Amino acid sequence: MQSESKKYEEEMPSLHWGMDPVFSAFAKLYIKDIKEMRESKQVPGIFFYNGRPVRQVDVVGIVVQMKEQDAFCNYGVDDSTGVINCVCWKNPMVAETSLSGCPSTPSSLTVFEQMKKLQEIVRQKTKLEIGDVVRVRGPVRTYRQQREIQALWFCKVDDPVYDVQISRMLELPCLYREVYDKPFQGPEEGQSGLGSQNFSINMLHEKVKGFLLENKIQTFYQQELETIDALVSL
Numbered sequence: 697m698q699s700e701s702k703k704y705e706e707e708m709p710s711l712h713w714g715m716d717p718v719f720s721a722f723a724k725l726y727i728k729d730i731k732e733m734r735e736s737k738q739v740p741g742i743f744f745y746n747g748r749p750v751r752q753v754d755v756v757g758i759v760v761q762m763k764e765q766d767a768f769c770n771y772g773v774d775d776s777t778g779v780i781n782c783v784c785w786k787n788p789m790v791a792e793t794s795l796s797g798c799p800s801t802p803s804s805l806t807v808f809e810q811m812k813k814l815q816e817i818v819r820q821k822t823k824l825e826i827g828d829v830v831r832v833r834g835p836v837r838t839y840r841q842q843r844e845i846q847a848l849w850f851c852k853v854d855d856p857v858y859d860v861q862i863s864r865m866l867e868l869p870c871l872y873r874e875v876y877d878k879p880f881q882g883p884e885e886g887q888s889g890l891g892s893q894n895f896s897i898n899m900l901h902e903k904v905k906g907f908l909l910e911n912k913i914q915t916f917y918q919q920e921l922e923t924i925d926a927l928v929s930l
Contacts, residue, residue: 707736707737708749709898718750718876719751721752722752722753722754722833723754723876724753724867725876726775727755727778729745729777730743730753730780730843736749741837745876748880752833752835752848753833753845756775756832757775757776757830758827758830759826760773760774768784770782773845780843782847782850783846784847829860830851831853831860832847832849834847834849907924
């Protein structure tokens with residue numbers, strides 16, 4: 697777990713985030729750390745754990761709260777380090793698709809039966825109750841000053857003998873020790889032969905940042921920046 701919350705106050709430039717594999721992965725973090733991560737000052741919705749950029753996470757826990765809405769359900773998930781709200785959207789295939797018609801041919805009967813079985817499997821895997829073990833993957837966001845996970849994928853976990861939960865308990869300390877608690881070696885800390893390339897990247901980053909601030913631009917496409925002479929000349 698994160699022990700020095702003030703250890704990494706400086707954010708790496710956003711242009712470098714993609715070089716850190718944690719940024720592209722579903723980070724398997726403790727819920728306590730997800731709730732305590734510092735949000736980026738550069739881009740909302742990006743968070744930092746020990747200086748490592750995190751945008752999406754993977755958690756396993758027990759459902760301890762639930763509130764159903766028309767299109768989604770809010771589940772409070774507890775992994776024993778904390779509870780976080782997970783917004784899980786209902787599956788439209790189960791909610792809207794009707795298979796009540798009668799197939800007219802043997803081949804369509806087979807497809808019909810397979811679709812019904814698939815719908816039942818999806819329904820069982822996404823219908824959660826208090827006390828169920830669930831796995832959730834998705835981006836983190838702050839909503840009404842509370843941290844939550846917007847589920848891209850979620851599934852009830854069949855874990856009668858606690859295999860999945862024990863496996864996660866053993867896996868996380870190793871991931872923290874080998875990955876998350878180690879500072880990312882950015883390009884400026886790499887080989888000296890990359891020095892000139894790093895300088896160019898930093899210069900371009902500062903020029904683009906200054907141009908956007910000066911012209912009060914909040915959204916843009918890369919192609920638009922490629923038409924700016926002052927930036928292309930770099």
